[in-house]
Amino acid sequence: MPEGHSVHRIARQFGRHFVGRHVSASSPQGRFADGAAILDGRTMSDARAVGKQMFLEFDDAVWLRVHLGIYGAWDFAGDVRGDPTTRAANGRMGQTGMRGASDDDAAAAPTTVVGAHEESLASIGAPRRTRLRMAEQETESAVDDLALEGFPPDPIGAVRVRLLTDSAVADLRGPTACEVLDAAGVQQVIDRLGPDPLIDDAEAGEDRMLARIRRRRVPIGLLLMDQSVVSGIGNVYRAEILFRARLDPHALGADLPEEVIRGLWRDWRYLLGVGVDTGQMLTMDGLDEEARRLALRNRADRHWVYKREGLPCRLCGTHIVMELAAARKLYHCPSCQV
Known part of the structure; x- marks a missing residue:
């Protein structure tokens, strides 16, 4: 989807x-x-x-x-x-706009990105x-x-x-x-939706998401996919945002500290902006030049946990777990996300 x-x-x-x-x-x-x-x-x-x-x-x-x-x-x-x-690189769209990216990065980027659901x-x-x-x-x-x-x-x-x-x-x-x-x-349709970082005022949207999560004793891994809580997050971004926050997807929204929830909103706002500008869901930043090139070429090198079940975590080496949550595949690291 x-x-x-x-x-x-x-x-x-x-x-x-x-x-x-x-x-x-x-x-x-x-x-x-x-x-x-x-x-x-x-x-x-x-x-x-x-x-x-x-x-x-x-x-x-x-x-x-x-x-x-x-x-x-x-x-x-x-x-x-x-x-x-x-930005175009050699006449094709490459991944730019990540933290620390520059025009030189764009010029050196591969000419295309290959990956199901993410081809540029x-x-x-x-x-x-x-x-x-x-x-x-x-x-x-x-x-x-x-x-x-x-x-x-x-x-x-x-x-x-x-x-x-x-x-x-x-x-x-x-x-x-x-x-x-x-x-x-x-x-009426819009009123039923949670805030969208590209539409809502940043602070007001953050406050709305905070309020909707804090009043629900529901796992955060489900809340992020609930379009009445926050708009636009799907399976890829859900898994990656939770990993980037080192957050257990089973943690209940009502139990999360305020600063953790605000951090989720701000990271979603950042990643959504990158995705809109580039057409790619590259969720790893701070990469060195070679790692960036690999990530641009292949989705297998582009994400922290999404579609990596059974593979070692990029940080700790523990095998990534995939489970079903509300009939959707949920990916996470059982060691880093606790």
């Missing part, structure tokens, strides 16, 4: 290529025909992400809410381009016709013969919603939620 950084990056694509433009909406699959008819012919005026939810605003305060869930993805095609806020989006420079899939995994490929095929390209597969401008198209497949809302309905 896409974590918060992916949804914020998708919102950026809509902000770059759709906001301010007249949009034709349709439902090639047919399951969203009524909703598409409401959106059709309107101008998109805003695109925002809150945690794992995305909201697209159109004329007259009409909104499209999308939650991708496990299987959802947006496919963009046409004159689309990569995120200009992400190619930076393609000037806009050109291309296909770009954005879910938890971002992949881009130029379509050299698109001009011969015509624009827009035919829908591929079961497209729930197609949003089309004169130069770009976005196709939505397999979402968990897809609905048209008014402003009040959008606010």
